[in-house]
Amino acid sequence: MDVKGSPHRGRRSRREQGAEETRAALVSTARSLFAARGYADVSIDDITEGTRVTRGALYHHFEDKRELFRAVVEAVERELTDEVRRQGEGPGGPWEQLRAACEAYLDACLRPExxxxxxxxxPPFLTWRGWCEIDKRYGLGVFEGLLGKARDAGLLETRSVETAAQLLLGALNTGARVVADAADKAAARRSVLETIERLLAGFWVGRPAAGQRG
Incomplete structure (x- = not known):
């Protein structure tokens, strides 16, 4: 039989498909539990019982709970990055787009999950370095693109777009923690956004005022 012409060539086997479905179910169940209870208060048994799989099935896909948590973090990060990117591609010039992306990031961080x-x-359970590696892999490129666009338009003064993007992402992450710890989260969110705008204005040619949309 001609293998190249086989209609089954390139198709996943039932075993492969089943394995992918099991992994996805584990990530989905773990995500719901981690969001509701927090990493520390979720056990391996909670996850396997919620997914209706054995411990062996879980350990076939993930070395331990931390590795499964990493997969959950990456799934949430992908969605968050897509959301921020969409907002950053909205109407307006580079300043409005960058501001919209920052707002989208902070607004997403207000959601309980x-x-x-x-x-x-x-940050604590993946270690700060491990968390930063994930954050850079997903979110950094969005802000590099927005800042690079502003620099190319002659609106941003910086020697390194990458450095500026890393500092901005760090400020947003710290700001998100400030919002999370605040009693009045809406007020904290406004304060954080205004502070980030003022920091950005220091690099901006023409220095738009904080809160400026036009």
Whole structure:
């Protein structure tokens, strides 16, 4: 039989498909539990019982609970990055687009799931370095693109777009933690955004005022 012409060539086997479905179910169940209870208060048994799989099935896909948590963090980060990117591609010039992306990031971090998994639990339980590696892999490129666009338009004064993007992302992450810890989260969010705008204005040609949209 001609293998190249086989209609089954390139298709996943039932075993492969089943394995992918099991992994996805584990990540989905773990995500719900981590969001509701926090990483520290979720056990392996909680996850396997919620997914209706054995411990062996879980350990086939993940070395331990931390590795599963990393997969959950990456899933949330992908969605968050897509959301921020969409807002950054909206109407207006480079300043309006950058501001919209920053707003989208902070607004997402107000959601309980993102706040618990990304803001509160990822840094301590994945270690700060491990968390930063994930954050850079997903979010950094969005802000590099927006800042690079502003620099190319002659609106941003910086020697390194990458450095500026890293500092901005760091400020947003710290700001998200400030919002998470605040009693009045809406007021904290406004204060953080205004502070980030003032920091950015220091690099901006023409220095737009904080809160400026036009």
């Amino acid at each position: 993102v706040q618990r998994i990304i803001v509160l639990d990822a």
